[in-house]
Every structure is written in C-alpha cells, then in structure tokens.
Amino acid sequence: MKPVSIGIDLGTSGLKALALTPEGHAVAEAGAAYPLLTPRPGWTEQNPADWLEAARKALAELTGKLEAGGYTPVALGLSGQMHGGVFLDGGGEVVRPAPLWNDQRTAEACAELEAAVPRAELIRRTGNPAVTGFQLPKLLWLRRAEPGAFARTRRVLLPKDYLGFALTGRAATEPSDASGTGALDLARQDWDAELLAALGLDVGLFPTVIPSHGVVGGLKAEWARATGLPEGLPVVAGAGDNAGAAIGLGLSSARPGVGSVSLGTSGVIFLPLEHPTPDPHGRVHLFCHADGGYHLLGVTLAAAGSLQWYRDRLAPGVPFDALMQEAAAVPPGSEGLLFLPYLAGERSPHLDPDLRGAWLGLSLAHARGHLTRALLEGVAFSLRDVLEVMKPLAAADRLLAIGGGARSELWLSVLAAVLEAPLARTPVEEGPARGAALLGLVGAGVYGSVGEMLEATAPASDPLPGHPEPAYAAAYERFKAGFRAVAGVARAGSIADSR
C-alpha cells in the first residue's frame, strides 16, 4: 500500500484538494470553484452548500487519480479561509448565507463589542481588538439585524469546520482558526466563556476545541459513496489557511525567527511565537499556531492584487515579466514617484477600511516603468510598516518569500532591501492544503507529533542575496508622509463617500 494524506483548502474563490505522501511529496490534486456573493456594498457572502458541492466534486476527481496511481488515503485534513460565520439551526441546517472574512458590515457590532469589553481588555484576552472581518462581530450583527435568524441559530462554525461537520456529523474546531473568531481565550486556547457572557452569548453556540492534529470524526457513508473515499476515513481538524500554509513551509513556534512573507493577492507576514505576545494597539493579529504555539499575522490587503489591478486596467494583455523589465530599468526610488497600495482600504497596521490608493509625485518625466516600479516599492513599504510593528514582538531572522509576486526577481530584491530582512526562496507552492494534509498525517499516527512531522517534512530554502539600497530610506519617509496625507483626505470623507 502507498499511503497518502489528503489536504483541503476551502479558499475564497474555490476549493483545492491535494494528496501528499508521508514524506510530503504532492502526488495528485483537484479543485472546483464557487461564486462570491456581494448582495450589498461592503457585504461578501457564500452559500455553504456551494462549498460542499465543490468538495464532493474535487474529492471524487482526486480519488480517481489516487486509484489510478495505486495510492491509499489514510487521513483527510482541513484548512480554509478564516473568520467566516456559518450559522446552523438545531437540525444542523444553514440558517442564512455565510458572511466572509472580508465582509465589512460589522462596524457597529465592533463598536458594541468594544463598549461591552474595553479594547485593551479584549486584546489581553483574545490577542486582538474587535476587527470587522472576525466571526464574533458577525454573531452580534446577526442578533441585531436578523433577530429571526439569530433565534433559530444553535451553533456557529468557521468555514472549514462546517465542511468537517458535513463530512463527519461532528462539530469541532481547532485553535488556529478559532483564535480568528475573536472569542478565544488565547492563553488557555479555549472559548472565553466570561467574555461571551458579558455579550449575552452562550458558549454552547461554539463547537468543541480540539488540537489541530486531532480527529474530528470518521467520513460518513454518504460522503464515501459520493467521493469513492473509504467510509470512516479520519477527518483531521487542520488549520486556518495562514497557519496551514505555515505548517506546509515548516514554520514552527518552537523555532521562532523563521517566518514568511507572501506576495499573494494580499501581502502577509507570518512570524511564529512560543508565547502569546499581542501588539498592545492591536495593529497586527495574534493567533494560535497549529503546533500548540502562537503566531503574529500582518496583512496588507492589496499586494500582488495591486499589480493585478494595474495590469488588468492600465496595461491589459502585457505580461507581468514585460512590466517587470520596464520597472527594472528605472532607478530605486522611482525618481520621486510614490505608490500607496490602499486600493481596498487597509488592514495591518492601519485597520482603516476607508483608506484609498494613490500615485503621488507624478511628473512629465515619468513613464509606465516608473508607475510599475513605484507600485512594487509601495507594496514593499506597506509590508515594512507591518514588520516595524511586529519586530519588537517577534524575531524575524529569516523570511521565506512566497506567493505569485515572488516569481519576480526584481520584486524580491526590492522587498529584501526595503524590509532590511534576510529573505529566502522555497520550492513549496501548495499553500494551506499542504499543511492540512501534513496535520492529517499526524492525526493518522504516521508521525507521533506535529513537531516530529515538521522536522521530517520542512522544505529546503535558499537564502536570497540582499543588497542594501540607501535610496529607500528617504523614499520610506515620503511613503509615511504620503499615508498621512491620504488618511487625512479619507477622514475628511471625500474618499469614503466615493464608494
């Protein structure tokens, strides 16, 4: 028998299923997409039934490939988009579409939350202030805005945990995703019943918290029939997508200092921590890692997303590599041109949905290469803002560079010089599904602990040469001044009103 573990990433645009050998080599993958619903400005939702249908399709396709290759699944691990709210009635039926991590409807609910529990206390208990995307404010919103739906709600689950419930009939979560609800006592890694009581919420609404490598239950017969997977296959709790990706990269809270920086649609810095150390101002997130420890997470919302927008709207059809070549011909600092990447407002460190993007300092001397280079630099400066807040809280001795933007040598060299941190490249590209499958291997007993599994499967990484660039020091100061100017206009209402 050739054993494999299946990992699922229930993402925002689609679901991916991946099979890994015990050594961590990917042997097959399959996926299926689903729509994003935007019923009102600022609202983002999905129908949980669409996730189940995508899981059925992807798992059936994957099983076919595994059978053809002579592989036998020994576990299925879960991972996915964090923070969403799936509201279930007493019969386990979905009460309404699930608001997602990037939904902004909960500003009033966040104010209600911080009125009941002061921000500093909230950060001390849960690691974070009230954040609009988190699950707890969604529940408060439901109680106020849709009291009928709230009255029918007996349980609230995170997206990947809802899939686990559907697959096994058992409701459970694990610390890495549960800490993104805003309701978890971080030190105890269990629900904060006192906090919930202060909000008038019953802790029984939330599922049991088990370790990330813990088994939720066995695959139900109906799913075995629909996918070809064995009935009773252990379904392992897994991790939120960021912790899942970090497990896939071998990032361990027992080895703080090695983190990651991602140039994906959003830009993310992940730093593992042994002990929970929150930013006292809540500007970056503190969550549980999937190995029993903790991690900091800073998110700049439009990183490679800014480049994608720019290419699609202003340079349609031009390959990314061609844009990078033009940008490489422009000197560092883009001859005075500055880009602020707040196209979608900003999460870390500003927590301001009303911020907007800008090129500042345009002159007749600037051409497309300047616009592109300034964009790459602006995203790097925004990640530097995030790292500055994280540095006093966690070591950042080496950052593994991942995400689509890391395909560009130019962007990597800009990032290394701006962050003034050693970057390294890794061949691993599978993301959260890899971490989910690896946690599955621990749940199935192939490895004795998450630590042992990380030792055995951590990918190799190559240090990238870092070239200090003096021009960026002055440009970073101008970037910060540019932020203050744009924030001033946003506060005056003229930007926010244009939504």
Ligand SMILES: Nc1ncnc2c1ncn2[C@@H]1O[C@H](COP(=O)(O)OP(=O)(O)O)[C@@H](O)[C@H]1O
């Ligand atoms: N050759 C390239 N050079 C620079 N950026 C690139 C290149 N190829 C892709 N990208 C960027 O990577 C983005 C996709 O990154 P990815 O990590 O796949 O995103 P996601 O967050 O959707 O997983 C694209 O939108 C684009 O901005």
Ligand SMILES: O=C(CO)[C@@H](O)[C@H](O)COP(=O)(O)O
């Ligand atoms: O909000 C966060 C983390 O805090 C995001 O990382 C979501 O979890 C993103 O999901 P995908 O876009 O990767 O599906």
